[in-house]
Amino acid sequence: MASPPPPEDALSDDGLERLFASLSQASGIVAAVSGGPDSTVLMHLLARWAASGSRPPVLIATVDHGLRPEAAAEAVFVGWEAAALGLPHTILAWTGDKPRTGIQEAAREARYRLLVGHALQADATHLVTAHTRDDQAETVLMRMARGSGLAGVAGMRRETDRSGIRHVRPLLDWPKAALLDLCRERGWPFVEDPSNASELYARVRWRRLMPLLAAEGLDAERLARLAGRAAQAEEALGLKAREVLDQADPIFEGNCLSFQAGILASEPFAIAVRALDQALVRAGFAAGRLDRLEACTERLRDALRAGEGSSLTIAGALVRLNRAGRVSIRPEPPRRRGR
Structure with a gap:
């Protein structure tokens, strides 16, 4: 994939082509715009790109979480700005009761x-958000603090799938400061969300630490580079795990997937963990939490070396190792209460 243009080159025709290259085959594009400087730049760049040739329709959407009284007016403001650019706009409201804890998640x-x-309703195939290099750096730090593995440290992907919609982050290599400068230079109005300065939220607290880390050499650019390298390593390990699992004679019988368990003991631990995770996904279960996957893989390896069977549960699945050296994965049976 060609690297995106730097912010100063983004307004050129060639810069826009490079920036939005992966959107050219979309049937429709939903762009999430909150009205902040990052998403404001994204909206203006998409408008210029859409006007420069035969492009997929671009639809602007603002989510009103209903958490601040100003949010409704900010969403209306985005609608005015979108209309001035000739782009349709929709406000999506998060209604219903809100949790008292874990509100950001x-x-x-x-x-x-x-x-x-909204994208599915509009027959759009792509969702675009304005995540930046600074957002990526904060994400990496937060996931490291939670003890994430390589997949977590890899941070946000430039492109990923969300329920059949392609989620693209074209500004992921750009620093926030450059986007703010672009808004000011071009006179593009934007809003400022006061919650971005509230230390009630973990992301804001990490953001406050970034200048101290940068002074020691751990700036957003290096954290983003770490994320990229972690993503490359995770991809390589995942491909190897898939190859190993394919060679382990996987068999579907009804609602059960089984495979030769020897791979869990013969392969390096990192490969074995990913092979078990991929087997769970193939059997129709959600990917397991890393710490649980590691514990289950260790138990299965120990049982294999001892020539014993084993039975455990993970992610709603019952995983059994029989004495013939084969692992089966099927839905966990209902749990009985009492005796």
């Missing part, structure tokens, strides 16, 4: 649920 889940639902 819940808001994130609601935001993507609403955006993906």
